[in-house]
Amino acid sequence: MTEFVTSADGTRIAFDREGAGPPVILIGGAMQFRAFDPATAEMAHLLAGHGFSVVNYDRRGRGESSAEPPITLAQTIDDLRALTELLTEGADDAVALFGNSSGGAIALAAAAAGLPVSKLVFFEVPLDAEGGAEGAVFVEELRERIDAGDRVGTLEVYMADMPPEWLEGAKQSPGWPTMLEVAPSLLPDAESLAWTQSAPRAELWRGITAPTLALVGEQTQPIMTSAAASLVASMPDATTRTIPGADHRWDPHVLALAIAEFLVG
Template identity: 75%
Template sequence: MTEYVTAADGTRIAFDREGSGPPVILVDGAMQFRGFDPATVEMGRLLAGHGFTVVHHDRRGRGESPADAPITLAQTIDDLRALIDELTEGADDAVALFGNSSGGSIALAAAASGLPISRLVLWEVPLDDEGGTEGSEFLAGLRSRVAAGDGDATIEYFMKDMPPEWLAGSKASPGWPIMTAMGPSLEPDSESLAWTQSAPRAELWAGITQPTLVLVGEETLDIMGPAADSIVASLPNARKGTLPAADHRWEPRSMALAIAEFLVG
Protein backbone atom coordinates (compact mmCIF):
# COMPACT_ATOMS: atom_id res chain seq x y z
CA MET A 1 0.00 0.00 0.00
CA THR A 2 1.32 3.42 -0.94
CA GLU A 3 2.28 5.67 1.96
CA TYR A 4 3.15 9.37 1.92
CA VAL A 5 5.44 11.79 3.72
CA THR A 6 5.35 15.56 3.45
CA ALA A 7 8.59 17.38 2.68
CA ALA A 8 9.59 20.71 4.23
CA ASP A 9 7.96 22.74 1.44
CA GLY A 10 4.69 20.78 1.60
CA THR A 11 5.33 18.46 -1.35
CA ARG A 12 3.89 15.00 -0.80
CA ILE A 13 6.27 12.12 -1.53
CA ALA A 14 4.81 8.68 -2.22
CA PHE A 15 6.60 5.52 -1.13
CA ASP A 16 6.24 1.79 -0.56
CA ARG A 17 7.60 0.13 2.56
CA GLU A 18 8.32 -3.60 2.71
CA GLY A 19 9.96 -5.91 5.21
CA SER A 20 11.21 -5.57 8.76
CA GLY A 21 14.68 -4.73 10.02
CA PRO A 22 17.31 -2.02 9.48
CA PRO A 23 15.96 0.60 7.06
CA VAL A 24 17.22 1.03 3.49
CA ILE A 25 16.04 3.77 1.12
CA LEU A 26 16.35 3.17 -2.64
CA VAL A 27 17.39 6.34 -4.48
CA ASP A 28 16.42 5.99 -8.12
CA GLY A 29 18.41 7.40 -11.01
CA ALA A 30 17.14 8.97 -14.21
CA MET A 31 13.73 7.95 -15.57
CA GLN A 32 12.96 5.59 -12.70
CA PHE A 33 10.01 5.43 -10.33
CA ARG A 34 7.94 2.65 -8.76
CA GLY A 35 5.45 2.34 -11.59
CA PHE A 36 8.08 2.46 -14.32
CA ASP A 37 10.90 0.31 -12.97
CA PRO A 38 9.91 -3.30 -12.25
CA ALA A 39 13.53 -4.42 -11.76
CA THR A 40 14.04 -2.12 -8.78
CA VAL A 41 10.63 -3.04 -7.35
CA GLU A 42 11.60 -6.72 -7.52
CA MET A 43 15.05 -6.04 -6.07
CA GLY A 44 13.48 -4.17 -3.14
CA ARG A 45 11.16 -7.09 -2.44
CA LEU A 46 14.09 -9.50 -2.43
CA LEU A 47 16.19 -7.19 -0.25
CA ALA A 48 13.34 -6.99 2.27
CA GLY A 49 13.40 -10.78 2.37
CA HIS A 50 17.00 -10.60 3.60
CA GLY A 51 15.80 -8.86 6.79
CA PHE A 52 15.55 -5.15 5.97
CA THR A 53 12.86 -2.49 5.90
CA VAL A 54 13.07 -1.31 2.30
CA VAL A 55 11.58 2.02 1.20
CA HIS A 56 11.14 2.73 -2.51
CA HIS A 57 9.80 6.20 -3.21
CA ASP A 58 8.75 8.15 -6.26
CA ARG A 59 11.20 10.99 -6.46
CA ARG A 60 9.76 14.50 -6.66
CA GLY A 61 8.18 15.12 -10.05
CA ARG A 62 7.67 11.43 -10.82
CA GLY A 63 4.85 8.91 -10.41
CA GLU A 64 2.69 9.71 -7.41
CA SER A 65 4.96 12.56 -6.18
CA PRO A 66 3.91 15.41 -8.52
CA ALA A 67 5.77 18.71 -8.30
CA ASP A 68 6.23 21.79 -10.42
CA ALA A 69 9.51 22.78 -12.05
CA PRO A 70 12.13 23.77 -11.19
CA ILE A 71 13.09 20.72 -9.12
CA THR A 72 16.39 21.06 -7.29
CA LEU A 73 18.94 18.86 -5.58
CA ALA A 74 18.28 20.64 -2.28
CA GLN A 75 14.58 19.74 -2.52
CA THR A 76 15.46 16.14 -3.31
CA ILE A 77 17.67 15.96 -0.22
CA ASP A 78 14.83 17.47 1.83
CA ASP A 79 12.58 14.68 0.53
CA LEU A 80 15.11 12.11 1.73
CA ARG A 81 15.21 13.87 5.10
CA ALA A 82 11.42 13.51 5.40
CA LEU A 83 11.66 9.80 4.58
CA ILE A 84 14.45 9.29 7.10
CA ASP A 85 12.40 11.07 9.78
CA GLU A 86 9.54 8.70 9.00
CA LEU A 87 11.79 5.66 9.39
CA THR A 88 13.79 6.63 12.46
CA GLU A 89 12.79 7.33 16.04
CA GLY A 90 15.87 8.67 17.80
CA ALA A 91 18.88 10.89 17.25
CA ASP A 92 21.18 7.87 16.99
CA ASP A 93 19.14 6.13 14.29
CA ALA A 94 20.32 6.10 10.69
CA VAL A 95 19.35 4.55 7.37
CA ALA A 96 21.30 3.00 4.54
CA LEU A 97 20.98 4.36 1.00
CA PHE A 98 21.20 2.48 -2.29
CA GLY A 99 21.93 4.97 -5.08
CA ASN A 100 21.31 3.71 -8.62
CA SER A 101 23.32 5.50 -11.36
CA SER A 102 22.75 9.26 -10.95
CA GLY A 103 20.83 8.34 -7.80
CA GLY A 104 24.29 7.50 -6.47
CA SER A 105 25.49 11.08 -6.83
CA ILE A 106 22.28 12.22 -5.10
CA ALA A 107 23.04 9.74 -2.29
CA LEU A 108 26.57 11.15 -1.98
CA ALA A 109 25.18 14.68 -1.77
CA ALA A 110 22.71 13.58 0.90
CA ALA A 111 25.49 12.02 2.95
CA ALA A 112 27.67 15.11 2.54
CA SER A 113 24.77 17.28 3.77
CA GLY A 114 24.84 15.48 7.12
CA LEU A 115 21.72 13.33 6.89
CA PRO A 116 21.83 10.37 9.29
CA ILE A 117 23.05 7.69 6.89
CA SER A 118 24.60 4.45 8.12
CA ARG A 119 26.02 2.99 4.90
CA LEU A 120 26.03 3.70 1.17
CA VAL A 121 25.77 1.33 -1.78
CA LEU A 122 26.36 3.01 -5.14
CA TRP A 123 25.78 1.46 -8.55
CA GLU A 124 27.66 2.79 -11.60
CA VAL A 125 27.57 6.52 -10.84
CA PRO A 126 28.40 8.17 -14.21
CA LEU A 127 30.95 10.74 -13.03
CA ASP A 128 33.03 12.78 -15.45
CA ASP A 129 36.63 13.67 -14.63
CA GLU A 130 37.33 15.28 -11.29
CA GLY A 131 37.56 19.06 -11.55
CA GLY A 132 36.07 19.18 -15.03
CA THR A 133 33.34 21.47 -16.34
CA GLU A 134 31.28 18.92 -18.26
CA GLY A 135 28.73 18.58 -15.48
CA SER A 136 28.00 22.29 -15.07
CA GLU A 137 27.78 22.77 -18.83
CA PHE A 138 25.41 19.83 -19.17
CA LEU A 139 23.26 21.13 -16.30
CA ALA A 140 22.92 24.54 -17.98
CA GLY A 141 21.82 22.88 -21.22
CA LEU A 142 19.29 20.70 -19.42
CA ARG A 143 17.85 23.63 -17.50
CA SER A 144 17.33 25.62 -20.70
CA ARG A 145 15.35 22.77 -22.26
CA VAL A 146 13.27 22.21 -19.14
CA ALA A 147 12.48 25.94 -19.02
CA ALA A 148 11.38 25.81 -22.66
CA GLY A 149 8.88 23.09 -21.77
CA ASP A 150 9.98 20.76 -24.55
CA GLY A 151 9.83 17.25 -23.08
CA ASP A 152 11.17 15.48 -26.16
CA ALA A 153 14.13 17.82 -26.46
CA THR A 154 14.85 17.48 -22.74
CA ILE A 155 15.11 13.68 -22.83
CA GLU A 156 16.99 13.69 -26.13
CA TYR A 157 19.51 16.07 -24.58
CA PHE A 158 19.78 14.08 -21.36
CA MET A 159 20.52 10.89 -23.32
CA LYS A 160 22.82 12.43 -25.94
CA ASP A 161 26.00 10.88 -24.53
CA MET A 162 24.48 7.43 -23.97
CA PRO A 163 24.69 4.65 -26.57
CA PRO A 164 22.48 5.80 -29.47
CA GLU A 165 20.51 2.56 -29.46
CA TRP A 166 19.30 3.41 -25.94
CA LEU A 167 17.65 6.61 -27.18
CA ALA A 168 16.28 4.92 -30.29
CA GLY A 169 14.78 2.13 -28.19
CA SER A 170 13.27 4.60 -25.76
CA LYS A 171 11.65 6.67 -28.50
CA ALA A 172 10.19 3.54 -30.08
CA SER A 173 8.76 2.27 -26.80
CA PRO A 174 5.33 2.99 -25.27
CA GLY A 175 7.18 4.47 -22.29
CA TRP A 176 8.49 7.49 -24.24
CA PRO A 177 5.60 9.82 -23.22
CA ILE A 178 6.20 8.87 -19.58
CA MET A 179 9.89 9.70 -19.95
CA THR A 180 9.26 13.05 -21.60
CA ALA A 181 6.80 14.01 -18.85
CA MET A 182 9.44 13.56 -16.14
CA GLY A 183 12.02 15.85 -17.75
CA PRO A 184 12.00 18.47 -14.95
CA SER A 185 12.83 15.77 -12.38
CA LEU A 186 16.16 15.15 -14.14
CA GLU A 187 17.59 18.43 -12.86
CA PRO A 188 18.64 16.98 -9.46
CA ASP A 189 20.42 14.13 -11.26
CA SER A 190 22.37 16.58 -13.39
CA GLU A 191 22.92 19.01 -10.52
CA SER A 192 24.35 16.27 -8.29
CA LEU A 193 26.71 15.11 -11.03
CA ALA A 194 27.89 18.68 -11.60
CA TRP A 195 28.41 19.04 -7.84
CA THR A 196 30.88 16.14 -7.88
CA GLN A 197 33.15 18.30 -10.08
CA SER A 198 32.74 21.49 -8.03
CA ALA A 199 35.78 20.91 -5.77
CA PRO A 200 38.45 18.25 -5.19
CA ARG A 201 36.47 15.14 -4.30
CA ALA A 202 38.53 14.27 -1.24
CA GLU A 203 37.57 17.70 0.15
CA LEU A 204 33.99 17.58 -1.07
CA TRP A 205 33.42 14.17 0.51
CA ALA A 206 35.66 14.45 3.58
CA GLY A 207 32.65 14.17 5.88
CA ILE A 208 31.35 10.99 4.24
CA THR A 209 32.95 8.47 6.57
CA GLN A 210 30.21 5.85 6.31
CA PRO A 211 31.20 2.44 4.92
CA THR A 212 30.54 2.60 1.17
CA LEU A 213 30.32 -0.09 -1.49
CA VAL A 214 30.87 1.11 -5.05
CA LEU A 215 29.55 -1.42 -7.58
CA VAL A 216 30.12 -1.82 -11.31
CA GLY A 217 29.12 -4.50 -13.79
CA GLU A 218 31.54 -7.02 -15.26
CA GLU A 219 30.65 -5.49 -18.64
CA THR A 220 30.07 -1.77 -18.46
CA LEU A 221 30.42 1.55 -20.24
CA ASP A 222 33.91 3.04 -20.46
CA ILE A 223 33.06 5.84 -18.04
CA MET A 224 31.95 3.62 -15.16
CA GLY A 225 35.20 1.93 -14.09
CA PRO A 226 37.23 5.15 -13.75
CA ALA A 227 34.26 6.82 -12.04
CA ALA A 228 34.06 4.04 -9.45
CA ASP A 229 37.82 4.22 -8.90
CA SER A 230 37.56 7.97 -8.33
CA ILE A 231 34.84 7.52 -5.71
CA VAL A 232 36.81 4.85 -3.86
CA ALA A 233 40.00 6.94 -3.94
CA SER A 234 38.18 10.03 -2.65
CA LEU A 235 36.18 8.49 0.21
CA PRO A 236 37.88 7.50 3.47
CA ASN A 237 35.94 4.24 3.91
CA ALA A 238 34.96 2.83 0.52
CA ARG A 239 35.65 -0.28 -1.53
CA LYS A 240 34.81 -1.41 -5.02
CA GLY A 241 32.82 -4.49 -5.99
CA THR A 242 31.74 -6.14 -9.23
CA LEU A 243 28.44 -7.75 -10.23
CA PRO A 244 27.67 -10.04 -13.19
CA ALA A 245 25.90 -7.28 -15.12
CA ALA A 246 26.13 -5.46 -18.44
CA ASP A 247 24.89 -2.30 -20.18
CA HIS A 248 24.25 -0.48 -16.88
CA ARG A 249 21.65 -3.09 -15.89
CA TRP A 250 21.67 -5.58 -13.06
CA GLU A 251 19.72 -8.69 -12.13
CA PRO A 252 17.48 -8.10 -9.07
CA ARG A 253 18.50 -11.19 -7.11
CA SER A 254 22.24 -10.55 -7.49
CA MET A 255 21.89 -6.88 -6.53
CA ALA A 256 19.72 -7.63 -3.49
CA LEU A 257 22.23 -10.18 -2.25
CA ALA A 258 25.20 -7.84 -2.78
CA ILE A 259 23.48 -5.04 -0.85
CA ALA A 260 22.37 -7.35 1.96
CA GLU A 261 25.82 -8.88 2.43
CA PHE A 262 27.44 -5.47 2.59
CA LEU A 263 24.90 -4.00 5.00
CA VAL A 264 25.13 -6.99 7.32
CA GLY A 265 28.93 -6.99 7.16
Protein backbone atom coordinates in the same frame (compact mmCIF):
# COMPACT_ATOMS: atom_id res chain seq x y z
CA MET B 1 0.00 0.05 0.12
CA THR B 2 1.37 3.46 -0.83
CA GLU B 3 2.40 5.66 2.07
CA PHE B 4 3.22 9.37 1.99
CA VAL B 5 5.59 11.67 3.85
CA THR B 6 5.49 15.47 3.66
CA SER B 7 8.69 17.23 2.62
CA ALA B 8 9.88 20.61 3.89
CA ASP B 9 7.94 22.62 1.30
CA GLY B 10 4.72 20.66 1.74
CA THR B 11 5.18 18.30 -1.23
CA ARG B 12 3.89 14.80 -0.57
CA ILE B 13 6.39 12.05 -1.38
CA ALA B 14 4.94 8.62 -2.13
CA PHE B 15 6.69 5.41 -1.12
CA ASP B 16 6.34 1.70 -0.52
CA ARG B 17 7.81 0.16 2.62
CA GLU B 18 8.47 -3.54 3.13
CA GLY B 19 10.25 -5.70 5.67
CA ALA B 20 11.56 -5.25 9.19
CA GLY B 21 15.06 -4.41 10.27
CA PRO B 22 17.62 -1.66 9.60
CA PRO B 23 16.19 0.97 7.23
CA VAL B 24 17.33 1.24 3.60
CA ILE B 25 16.17 3.88 1.10
CA LEU B 26 16.45 3.14 -2.64
CA ILE B 27 17.18 6.21 -4.78
CA GLY B 28 16.31 5.77 -8.43
CA GLY B 29 18.30 7.16 -11.30
CA ALA B 30 17.09 8.87 -14.46
CA MET B 31 13.35 8.35 -15.05
CA GLN B 32 12.96 5.56 -12.50
CA PHE B 33 9.90 5.43 -10.27
CA ARG B 34 7.75 2.68 -8.78
CA ALA B 35 5.12 2.29 -11.51
CA PHE B 36 7.74 2.44 -14.26
CA ASP B 37 10.46 0.31 -12.70
CA PRO B 38 9.44 -3.28 -11.82
CA ALA B 39 13.06 -4.40 -11.45
CA THR B 40 13.65 -2.10 -8.47
CA ALA B 41 10.32 -3.13 -6.93
CA GLU B 42 11.39 -6.76 -7.17
CA MET B 43 14.82 -5.97 -5.78
CA ALA B 44 13.22 -4.08 -2.86
CA HIS B 45 11.09 -7.12 -2.05
CA LEU B 46 14.11 -9.42 -2.15
CA LEU B 47 16.24 -7.06 -0.05
CA ALA B 48 13.46 -6.87 2.55
CA GLY B 49 13.59 -10.66 2.69
CA HIS B 50 17.24 -10.39 3.77
CA GLY B 51 16.16 -8.61 6.97
CA PHE B 52 15.81 -4.91 6.14
CA SER B 53 13.06 -2.31 6.19
CA VAL B 54 13.23 -1.14 2.57
CA VAL B 55 11.72 2.05 1.16
CA ASN B 56 11.22 2.37 -2.59
CA TYR B 57 9.93 5.87 -3.30
CA ASP B 58 8.82 8.05 -6.18
CA ARG B 59 11.24 10.90 -6.52
CA ARG B 60 9.73 14.38 -6.68
CA GLY B 61 7.96 14.99 -10.00
CA ARG B 62 7.56 11.27 -10.70
CA GLY B 63 4.69 8.85 -10.17
CA GLU B 64 2.58 9.77 -7.15
CA SER B 65 5.06 12.39 -5.87
CA SER B 66 3.47 15.19 -7.85
CA ALA B 67 5.42 18.44 -8.16
CA GLU B 68 5.72 21.23 -10.68
CA PRO B 69 9.09 22.34 -12.08
CA PRO B 70 11.56 23.64 -11.24
CA ILE B 71 12.60 20.53 -9.34
CA THR B 72 15.96 20.92 -7.65
CA LEU B 73 18.63 18.86 -5.93
CA ALA B 74 18.07 20.80 -2.70
CA GLN B 75 14.40 19.81 -2.72
CA THR B 76 15.33 16.21 -3.47
CA ILE B 77 17.63 16.15 -0.44
CA ASP B 78 14.79 17.61 1.67
CA ASP B 79 12.60 14.73 0.48
CA LEU B 80 15.23 12.20 1.58
CA ARG B 81 15.53 13.96 4.92
CA ALA B 82 11.77 13.67 5.46
CA LEU B 83 11.89 9.96 4.63
CA THR B 84 14.87 9.47 6.94
CA GLU B 85 13.17 11.22 9.84
CA LEU B 86 10.12 9.02 9.38
CA LEU B 87 12.16 5.81 9.25
CA THR B 88 14.36 6.64 12.22
CA GLU B 89 11.62 7.92 14.53
CA GLY B 90 12.08 6.07 17.80
CA ALA B 91 14.46 3.57 16.21
CA ASP B 92 17.84 3.67 14.50
CA ASP B 93 19.31 7.10 14.05
CA ALA B 94 20.63 6.51 10.52
CA VAL B 95 19.61 4.94 7.22
CA ALA B 96 21.47 3.08 4.52
CA LEU B 97 21.16 4.52 1.02
CA PHE B 98 21.30 2.66 -2.28
CA GLY B 99 21.68 4.90 -5.33
CA ASN B 100 21.28 3.54 -8.83
CA SER B 101 23.21 5.36 -11.58
CA SER B 102 22.66 9.13 -11.15
CA GLY B 103 20.70 8.30 -7.99
CA GLY B 104 24.10 7.48 -6.52
CA ALA B 105 25.25 11.07 -7.04
CA ILE B 106 22.08 12.24 -5.25
CA ALA B 107 22.89 9.87 -2.38
CA LEU B 108 26.40 11.32 -2.18
CA ALA B 109 25.07 14.88 -2.10
CA ALA B 110 22.57 13.96 0.63
CA ALA B 111 25.25 12.33 2.76
CA ALA B 112 27.56 15.32 2.29
CA ALA B 113 24.67 17.62 3.32
CA GLY B 114 24.50 15.86 6.69
CA LEU B 115 21.83 13.21 6.20
CA PRO B 116 22.45 10.55 8.89
CA VAL B 117 23.74 7.65 6.81
CA SER B 118 24.87 4.28 8.14
CA LYS B 119 26.16 2.83 4.85
CA LEU B 120 26.15 3.79 1.16
CA VAL B 121 25.85 1.48 -1.84
CA PHE B 122 26.02 2.67 -5.46
CA PHE B 123 25.53 0.98 -8.77
CA GLU B 124 27.43 2.65 -11.63
CA VAL B 125 27.38 6.35 -10.80
CA PRO B 126 28.30 7.98 -14.16
CA LEU B 127 30.90 10.46 -12.92
CA ASP B 128 32.87 12.50 -15.41
CA ALA B 129 36.48 13.45 -14.70
CA GLU B 130 37.22 15.12 -11.39
CA GLY B 131 37.44 18.89 -11.72
CA GLY B 132 35.93 18.96 -15.20
CA ALA B 133 33.36 21.47 -16.48
CA GLU B 134 31.12 19.03 -18.37
CA GLY B 135 28.64 18.79 -15.50
CA ALA B 136 28.06 22.53 -15.17
CA VAL B 137 27.50 22.88 -18.92
CA PHE B 138 25.15 19.91 -18.83
CA VAL B 139 23.06 21.51 -16.06
CA GLU B 140 22.68 24.77 -17.96
CA GLU B 141 21.70 23.05 -21.21
CA LEU B 142 19.17 20.88 -19.40
CA ARG B 143 17.73 23.82 -17.44
CA GLU B 144 17.24 25.79 -20.67
CA ARG B 145 15.18 22.98 -22.18
CA ILE B 146 13.13 22.50 -19.01
CA ASP B 147 12.43 26.22 -18.64
CA ALA B 148 11.31 26.32 -22.28
CA GLY B 149 8.92 23.43 -21.72
CA ASP B 150 10.79 21.38 -24.33
CA ARG B 151 10.48 17.87 -22.93
CA VAL B 152 11.77 16.10 -26.03
CA GLY B 153 14.79 18.40 -26.02
CA THR B 154 15.27 17.75 -22.30
CA LEU B 155 15.55 14.02 -22.87
CA GLU B 156 17.76 14.49 -25.91
CA VAL B 157 20.17 16.61 -23.88
CA TYR B 158 20.11 14.21 -20.96
CA MET B 159 20.83 11.19 -23.13
CA ALA B 160 23.29 12.88 -25.50
CA ASP B 161 26.36 11.12 -24.05
CA MET B 162 24.70 7.70 -23.88
CA PRO B 163 24.95 5.16 -26.69
CA PRO B 164 22.75 6.60 -29.50
CA GLU B 165 20.73 3.42 -29.74
CA TRP B 166 19.48 4.04 -26.18
CA LEU B 167 17.78 7.28 -27.19
CA GLU B 168 16.37 5.86 -30.40
CA GLY B 169 15.13 2.82 -28.56
CA ALA B 170 13.48 5.03 -25.95
CA LYS B 171 11.70 7.08 -28.61
CA GLN B 172 10.30 3.94 -30.20
CA SER B 173 9.26 2.35 -26.91
CA PRO B 174 5.78 2.45 -25.32
CA GLY B 175 7.42 4.14 -22.33
CA TRP B 176 8.38 7.30 -24.26
CA PRO B 177 5.28 9.31 -23.18
CA THR B 178 6.06 8.49 -19.55
CA MET B 179 9.67 9.59 -20.00
CA LEU B 180 8.44 12.89 -21.44
CA GLU B 181 6.14 13.33 -18.46
CA VAL B 182 8.93 13.03 -15.91
CA ALA B 183 11.60 14.87 -17.95
CA PRO B 184 11.65 18.00 -15.72
CA SER B 185 12.61 15.81 -12.74
CA LEU B 186 15.98 15.06 -14.37
CA LEU B 187 17.48 18.35 -13.19
CA PRO B 188 18.50 17.01 -9.74
CA ASP B 189 20.36 14.17 -11.46
CA ALA B 190 22.33 16.67 -13.52
CA GLU B 191 22.88 19.00 -10.55
CA SER B 192 24.24 16.18 -8.39
CA LEU B 193 26.61 15.00 -11.12
CA ALA B 194 27.84 18.56 -11.68
CA TRP B 195 28.36 18.94 -7.92
CA THR B 196 30.82 16.02 -7.99
CA GLN B 197 33.05 18.17 -10.24
CA SER B 198 32.65 21.40 -8.25
CA ALA B 199 35.69 20.87 -5.98
CA PRO B 200 38.29 18.19 -5.29
CA ARG B 201 36.35 15.04 -4.46
CA ALA B 202 38.35 14.26 -1.34
CA GLU B 203 37.23 17.67 -0.08
CA LEU B 204 33.59 17.22 -1.13
CA TRP B 205 33.35 13.80 0.50
CA ARG B 206 35.64 14.28 3.50
CA GLY B 207 32.71 14.23 5.91
CA ILE B 208 31.11 11.07 4.49
CA THR B 209 32.53 8.50 6.89
CA ALA B 210 29.89 5.81 6.31
CA PRO B 211 31.26 2.60 4.78
CA THR B 212 30.64 2.75 1.03
CA LEU B 213 30.42 0.15 -1.74
CA ALA B 214 30.64 1.11 -5.42
CA LEU B 215 29.24 -1.67 -7.62
CA VAL B 216 29.96 -1.94 -11.34
CA GLY B 217 28.82 -4.43 -13.95
CA GLU B 218 31.31 -6.82 -15.49
CA GLN B 219 30.31 -5.73 -19.01
CA THR B 220 29.98 -2.03 -18.31
CA GLN B 221 31.33 1.04 -20.11
CA PRO B 222 34.79 2.40 -19.19
CA ILE B 223 33.34 5.54 -17.57
CA MET B 224 31.70 3.41 -14.89
CA THR B 225 34.88 1.63 -13.82
CA SER B 226 36.84 4.89 -13.71
CA ALA B 227 34.02 6.50 -11.72
CA ALA B 228 34.08 3.68 -9.18
CA ALA B 229 37.85 4.06 -8.89
CA SER B 230 37.44 7.79 -8.29
CA LEU B 231 34.90 7.12 -5.55
CA VAL B 232 37.21 4.67 -3.81
CA ALA B 233 40.20 7.00 -4.09
CA SER B 234 38.31 10.03 -2.79
CA MET B 235 36.21 8.67 0.08
CA PRO B 236 37.42 7.79 3.58
CA ASP B 237 35.98 4.25 3.66
CA ALA B 238 35.02 2.93 0.21
CA THR B 239 35.51 -0.27 -1.75
CA THR B 240 34.40 -1.48 -5.15
CA ARG B 241 32.98 -4.79 -6.38
CA THR B 242 32.12 -6.17 -9.82
CA ILE B 243 28.73 -7.73 -10.51
CA PRO B 244 29.28 -10.69 -12.90
CA GLY B 245 27.58 -10.44 -16.28
CA ALA B 246 25.91 -7.09 -15.68
CA ASP B 247 26.14 -4.02 -17.90
CA HIS B 248 24.25 -0.86 -16.81
CA ARG B 249 21.37 -3.16 -15.90
CA TRP B 250 21.26 -5.73 -13.12
CA ASP B 251 19.45 -8.84 -11.99
CA PRO B 252 17.28 -8.08 -8.91
CA HIS B 253 18.30 -11.28 -7.11
CA VAL B 254 22.02 -10.70 -7.64
CA LEU B 255 21.87 -7.03 -6.66
CA ALA B 256 19.73 -7.61 -3.56
CA LEU B 257 22.21 -10.19 -2.34
CA ALA B 258 25.21 -7.95 -3.01
CA ILE B 259 23.62 -5.05 -1.13
CA ALA B 260 22.55 -7.27 1.78
CA GLU B 261 25.99 -8.82 2.14
CA PHE B 262 27.60 -5.40 2.37
CA LEU B 263 25.03 -3.96 4.77
CA VAL B 264 25.25 -6.96 7.08
CA GLY B 265 29.04 -7.12 6.88
